[in-house]
Amino acid sequence: MTKRWSFPPHLTFLAALAGVVLLGVVDYATAMSWASLIFYFVPIAAAAWRLGARMGSAVALVSAGSGSRGLGRGHRYSHPSLAVWDAGIRLVAFLSIAVAVAKIQALLGKERQSAEELREALRQVKTSPASSPSVPLQEDSER
Numbered sequence: 001m002t003k004r005w006s007f008p009p010h011l012t013f014l015a016a017l018a019g020v021v022l023l024g025v026v027d028y029a030t031a032m033s034w035a036s037l038i039f040y041f042v043p044i045a046a047a048a049w050r051l052g053a054r055m056g057s058a059v060a061l062v063s064a065g066s067g068s069r070g071l072g073r074g075h076r077y078s079h080p081s082l083a084v085w086d087a088g089i090r091l092v093a094f095l096s097i098a099v100a101v102a103k104i105q106a107l108l109g110k111e112r113q114s115a116e117e118l119r120e121a122l123r124q125v126k127t128s129p130a131s132s133p134s135v136p137l138q139e140d141s142e143r
Contacts, residue, residue: 006050007050009050009051009055012046012047012050012051013047013051013055013058013059015043015046016043016044016046016047016059017043017059017062019042019043019046020040020043020044020059020062020063020066021066023036023039023040023043023063023066024066027066037090037093040063040066040090040094041094041097043059043063044056044059044060044063044094044097044098044101045097045098045101047059047098048097048098048099048101048102048105049101049102049105052102052105053098053099053102053103056097056098056099056101056102057095057098057099059098060091060094060095060097060098061091061094061095063090063094064087064090064091064094
């Protein structure tokens with residue numbers, strides 16, 4: 001198995017935060033609406049994949065604050081509770097991505113470990129004396 005190069009954990013976290021800040025600046029400058037929501041998924045998913053659900057959730061919280069459209073831009077909602085609803089929906093979406101990506105990464109790690117254990121068991125079966133062609137298997141002798 002080849003060794004993959006990756007950032008140290010603290011640099012991954014800082015890069016994810018930098019991505020969120022950059023997206024927040026672009027979001028603020030362009031006054032984008034829901035279309036900008038999906039761009040925040042990238043740094044959140046990267047942090048969750050590399051650092052786990054807790055750090056991915058931290059990036060999600062920063063993203064929800066950074067991407068809240070009503071803050072500081074004079075965006076007017078028809079009702080004040082809609083600003084809270086909008087921020088809440090963004091937070092739920094971001095946290096869902098963080099938790100789901102971290103879970104997928106953990107399950108993939110377990111799957112890789114199981115596959116390696118099965119490969120090792122297969123190697124042991126192939127190298128054991130009972131698996132040589134001269135010794136018939138029980139199923140073969142019944143036929």
